[in-house]
Amino acid sequence: MSCTILYPLLLLVIICPCMSEVQQEEKGLQTDRTEHLNVEESGAGSTSGEFQQHFLTGIQSQLAELRSTVRSLKNRLEVTEEHLRRKDYKVAFAATLGPVGNYGPFNTEITLAYKDVFVNEGRAYNPTTGIFTAPVKGVYFFTLSGHNRSSKAMGLRLFKNGQQIVTIYNHPQGDRYETGTNSISLTLEEGDHVYVRLRPNTWVYDNVNDHTSFVGHLLFPLCWSC
CATH class of the missing domain: 1.20.5 (Single alpha-helices involved in coiled-coils or other helix-helix interfaces)
Structure with missing residues (x-):
C-alpha cells in the first residue's frame, strides 16, 4: 500500500x-x-x-x-x-547740296546741310542740320566729295562730335572746276554725331549733276559689346 x-x-x-x-x-x-x-x-x-x-x-x-x-x-x-x-537696324543715307551753284566763301566755318536726299534709311541723317546721329553702336562708313572752281580754295572737314577726322582741301589752281573726295570707317557709339564743315574763306560748288555729296551707312552693329 x-x-x-x-x-x-x-x-x-x-x-x-x-x-x-x-x-x-x-x-x-x-x-x-x-x-x-x-x-x-x-x-x-x-x-x-x-x-x-x-x-x-x-x-x-x-x-x-x-x-x-x-x-x-x-x-x-x-x-x-x-x-x-x-x-x-538698317542705316544708310546719301545726300548732296543740290543746285546751289557756288556756296561760300564765308568768314566763319559752317556745317553743310545736304538737302537733296537720295536715301535716308533709318532716318539718322537730318537734312535740315546736316548732322548724322548714330542710332546704334557699330562700325560706319562715310564718304564726302567736294567740287569747286579752283580760282578759290575748297576746304571740307568731316567731324565726329566736334573732332576733325578727315579733310578735303583743294588749293587755288586757276579758274577751272576740280573735285576732291575722301572716306573713312568709324566706330560710333549710339548718339554720336558726324557732319561736314566748310572751312572759312573757302567755297564749294554743286548743281543738278550733284557733284558735292555726303554719304554714310552702317557696316555692322556691335550689339554684343553694347
Missing part, C-alpha cells in the same frame, strides 16, 4: 522541475522570436527611410540641373533677341 502511494509522488517530484524548464525554454524562444521580428521591422524601416532620402536627393539634384538649364536658355534667348533687335 505504501509503495503504491510513494511511486506516484516520486514521479510527480521528478516531472514538475522538467515541466518548469520546458516552460522557461518556450518563453525564451518566444522572446527571441519577438526580438528578431523587432530587429527585422527596424531594419525594414531604416531601409525605407534611406530609400526615400536617396530618392528626394535625386529629385533635388535634377531640379537644380533643370533650373540651371532654364537660366542658360533664358540668357541665350535674351542675347539672341538683342542681337536680332540690333541687326534690324
Whole structure:
C-alpha cells in the first residue's frame, strides 16, 4: 500500500522541475522570436527611410540641373533677341547740296546741310542740320566729295562730335572746276554725331549733276559689346 502511494509522488517530484524548464525554454524562444521580428521591422524601416532620402536627393539634384538649364536658355534667348533687335537696324543715307551753284566763301566755318536726299534709311541723317546721329553702336562708313572752281580754295572737314577726322582741301589752281573726295570707317557709339564743315574763306560748288555729296551707312552693329 505504501509503495503504491510513494511511486506516484516520486514521479510527480521528478516531472514538475522538467515541466518548469520546458516552460522557461518556450518563453525564451518566444522572446527571441519577438526580438528578431523587432530587429527585422527596424531594419525594414531604416531601409525605407534611406530609400526615400536617396530618392528626394535625386529629385533635388535634377531640379537644380533643370533650373540651371532654364537660366542658360533664358540668357541665350535674351542675347539672341538683342542681337536680332540690333541687326534690324538698317542705316544708310546719301545726300548732296543740290543746285546751289557756288556756296561760300564765308568768314566763319559752317556745317553743310545736304538737302537733296537720295536715301535716308533709318532716318539718322537730318537734312535740315546736316548732322548724322548714330542710332546704334557699330562700325560706319562715310564718304564726302567736294567740287569747286579752283580760282578759290575748297576746304571740307568731316567731324565726329566736334573732332576733325578727315579733310578735303583743294588749293587755288586757276579758274577751272576740280573735285576732291575722301572716306573713312568709324566706330560710333549710339548718339554720336558726324557732319561736314566748310572751312572759312573757302567755297564749294554743286548743281543738278550733284557733284558735292555726303554719304554714310552702317557696316555692322556691335550689339554684343553694347
